[in-house]
Amino acid sequence: EAGVAQSPRYKIIEKRQSVAFWCNPISGHATLYWYQQILGQGPKLLIQFQNNGVVDDSQLPKDRFSAERLKGVDSTLKIQPAKLEDSAVYLCASSGTSLPYEQYFGPGTRLTVT
Amino acid sequence: QKEVEQNSGPLSVPEGAIASLNCTYSDRGSQSFFWYRQYSGKSPELIMSIYSNGDKEDGRFTAQLNKASQYVSLLIRDSQPSDSATYLCAANTNAGKSTFGDGTTLTVKP
Numbered sequence: 760e761a762g763v764a765q766s767p768r769y770k771i772i773e774k775r776q777s778v779a780f781w782c783n784p785i786s787g788h789a790t791l792y793w794y795q796q797i798l799g800q801g802p803k804l805l806i807q808f809q810n811n812g813v814v815d816d817s818q819l820p821k822d823r824f825s826a827e828r829l830k831g832v833d834s835t836l837k838i839q840p841a842k843l844e845d846s847a848v849y850l851c852a853s854s855g856t857s858l859p860y861e862q863y864f865g866p867g868t869r870l871t872v873t
Numbered sequence: 874q875k876e877v878e879q880n881s882g883p884l885s886v887p888e889g890a891i892a893s894l895n896c897t898y899s900d901r902g903s904q905s906f907f908w909y910r911q912y913s914g915k916s917p918e919l920i921m922s923i924y925s926n927g928d929k930e931d932g933r934f935t936a937q938l939n940k941a942s943q944y945v946s947l948l949i950r951d952s953q954p955s956d957s958a959t960y961l962c963a964a965n966t967n968a969g970k971s972t973f974g975d976g977t978t979l980t981v982k983p
Contacts, residue, residue, distance in 0.1 A: 777933030792968055794947045798964050801877075801961050802917065850916055858906035859971040864916040 761786065763865035765851050771871045777839035784832065784853030790814070792837050792862060793826055794850040802850055808834065809856065841872045850862045876900055879965045879974035888983050892949040896962030896974055899943065903964040906938060911959045911976065914976050921947065921961075952981045 764783040772778050782837050784791045794802035805824065807814040810831040819826070823842070828834040838845055848869050852862040879896050886892045894908070905924035908915035921936040923929045923945070929936045935948040947962075949956055959976040 765946065792971070799975070801963075801975045804972070807968075807970055809941055809969075814968055849915075854969060856969070859907075859922040860965045860971075861907065861922050862963075862971060863919060864909075867916045 763851055763853055763863055765849075765865035765868055767868055768866060769869050769871075771873065772841055774843055774872050775840040777837065778841060778870065779835050779837045780849050780851075780870075781796075782834045782851030782865060783835070783836075785863055787855070788853035789831070789856050790854045790860070791828055791834050792852040792854070793834070794852065796850055796867070797846075798850045805836070830838070838870075841870075843872050846872045847872055874899060875914070875973040875974070876972045877962055877964050879960075879977045881975065882977040883980055884981045885982060886952050888952060888981055890956060890981075892956065892979055892981070893948040894949075894960050894962075894977050894979070896945040897943055898903050898945070898962075898964040898972075900964065900966060900972070901940075901943065902966050905920075905965040906945045907938060907963040907965070907971070908934075909946075909961040909963065909973075910953065911961055913959075917961055918924045927971075949979075953980075954981050954983050957981050 793805045796802045798829040799873045806816040848867045851865045854862045923936040937946045962974045
């Protein structure tokens with residue numbers, strides 16, 4: 760079974776530029792998550808989708824971050840404009856919709872904003 | 874107070890010893906709990922999930938859950954140098970939303 764796919768793996772941009780990340784979840788997983796992980800901290804949930812709908816985006820900085828999940832499968836996360844403090848690893852995960860909601864992570868995208 | 878708290882460590886044990894990792898959570902609505910292992914520069918890898926009180930064993934790993942005390946632990950028996958990593962505890966609400974702790978770094982010394 761293929762795992763969660765993410766691209767790109769690394770990205771370096773200047774502040775105020777825009778960037779987009781892509782995620783393809785495990786086949787059949789209805790729930791998709793985007794996390795931000797800053798060095799030395801645990802992953803912080805940015806947005807959770809179930810199929811096409813948003814379940815939770817309470818920690819998404821909506822003035823600069825946006826995310827969509829078209830057709831309930833692939834998802835993109837965009838940052839525009841980027842700030843220095845956005846430098847982090849962006850992780851995508853997916854899970855089924857029943858207990859225990861085990862989440863499986865993709866390899867992540869390491870973003871550096873200069 | 875963070876929703877999920879872990880001892881920051883670092884925790885160091887000799888090879889072959891038992892490593893004990895602890896986690897407490899504040900949301901009594903949490904239904905399922907997870908332990909992830911994260912090697913430096915890699916993404917989190919699921920080790921164990923647990924949602925019933927008591928113990929759950931999988932090979933050298935045992936997860937323990939006590940909902941009354943809002944406490945989750947992970948025991949690693951016969952620790953190996955390859956177990957050296959950061960261990961993340963996570964708690965899920967009934968909506969599947971996960972909150973992660975900041976991790977405990979484990980070093981297993983040969």
